Amino acid sequence: MRTALYILFSLAVASIIASLVPQTKNEPAVADRFQNDHVLWGKVFRVLGFFDVFGSWWFQGLLALLIFVLVACLLPRTAALFRQRRSISRPPRVGRFPGSGRRTSMETTLSGDEAVAAARRALRGYQLSGVNEARQFIGEKGFARETGSLIFHWSFLVLIVGAALTVGFGFRGQAIIVEGERWTEDRANYTYYAPGRFFADDDHRGFVIELDSFGVTYGLPNGGASDYVSHVKVFDQGRQVEERNIRVNDPLVYGGLKFYQASYGWAPVVRVSKGAEVLYEGPVVSVNRGPGGSSEGTLRFRGEGTAFLLDFYPDPILAPGKDGPEPANLSDVPGGSAGRSVGSQKAFGFPVMVVRAFTGAIGDAPANVFTLDTNGLQPAGGDLVVPADVALAAGGQLKSASIAFQGLSVELLDLKRFTVLAVKADPGVPVVGLAAALILLGLVPSLYAWRRRLWVHVIERDGEATLVELGGVAYQRKERFDEEFTTVALRLRENLPPVPEKAPV
């Protein structure tokens, strides 16, 4: 069992690592960012499997070892308990009391059989054996200790079964929904998709989530978000079935899936035109980190041989850069630092978007729509675009509301948020819950119950009073047993009419 404890300790350490290092299955973007920001540690952690601790070979090896050790230990113990429980009801073999433990004896006027009956009454609360031909029997108490201990340990196996159910039949995914848009629960709509080995495509439910609105409360002392909430409606078979807020630790539960509030970001609404023809008008989900604290999205126009990297700064200021002043973001609140100065620079007080154009063969191969591989593409300039209302307020002199590259003009029309929901199906959770309940159920008696055994031997003597001997031993809590033994002995005395004392001659 010591080996099992070492393994459990190792698993606990692994869980701490999984809490500290971003896990690819839960936060793919954060894990990628960590590897980009900490190249050396990223490599080390990747080799060690720290970005997917629970899926790593060493974690699963530890689990397998734990199962083996538990089973190897628990099977003989369980068999022994059943043997003990069965044997206690049988009469003991005729013999002497063990030498250890407490002993007392008393005489009574009762016959042997009557004394046996009286003694059995006195040992109420004990599980009693049958009586052998020498009028001996045993009483036992405290089996709950071993039973509880076994339940406690077997429950860990149940726990592992629950976890295996989740790994095999569960599901992990990530959904990105822009304010005002709808998202269907189907394989192709997940931006991250990690089904269990036995989770089939047909297990998707096809219901729809509409993100009505997304709200952020900036209540932290450092200006960070203290609360963020997605207000969603759920539609199933074309009918609205639910409307609620999703917050951190307050997920939406529907169709066997849980939708947790994981993250959020900006999706600036952009219009790209070629002359009078609009080529694109809609939000651009900016999930990547761009330069100067911006968030970055992409647009590809394969027919035009042009692609854009769009770096969005909700609250910019100009900061020194390699090639002169560059925008840097101060906060997540659009224009939230209006009036603030850093050095000689004043915060813009309004959001801006830096558009970087690339030309060349964009390619028709399947590609990640959130990122743009600029290798092999030629930079075609970059400029800064502001919302139309800001440009108007500045009299058209400060910044432009529309910029043009390669015959395409780019406008920043509006700001929208997108929400990131971590999606989980955990079919093993009820089993894990049952295991947790069993662990508690087993733990209490295994800690507080204690096992003790009493022996009674009734000896009928010719021409003399019947002698009743009582002996006992405790396997735990010996000091408490002394007290209990005395109580039982007194009760036995009360049940056995004593032999009258002879009057002095």
Next chain:
Amino acid sequence: MRLTPSLCLVSLVSLVAAGCGNSQPAACGGVAVGVSISTPIGGRNVDDGAAVAVAPGRATLVNVWGSWCGPCRLEQPLLTKQAAAHPDVQFVGVDVQDNDAAARAFRKEFSVAYPSIADPSRELAARLKARSTPATVAINAKGQAYLVQSAVDADTLNCLVGLSRT
């Protein structure tokens, strides 16, 4: 040894159950898979917002696409050509995870004459069991449907047109 009959029974049941899962056979060299589509196909036209409804009981080819999707560009010239060549088959596009302006520019670039239904959240695509983009579904007059979960080449597309006429 006593387990052997039970194992045989379990294996037999599994085989029968697996067989029941695909009620329709694979076709077009195993590329197209039979699927069951129970809901009518219709929605908003990406060009003008008007209603588009697929007439049941006719040979139909539904192409799931998006202007953002590279492989969709590769197969679109084939689809455009086949739609013109087979007026007896109704071609319909389902434009997924897209915005109308981008979709219209794509359709103009490839001179797509048949209508496309806007499906930004992939609700319709999910009902067609199309789990990748592009995907193409051939539906015959009896309502039997065959799905290809990838870009189609000329042979596959010809085969799908043939299936839609069966």
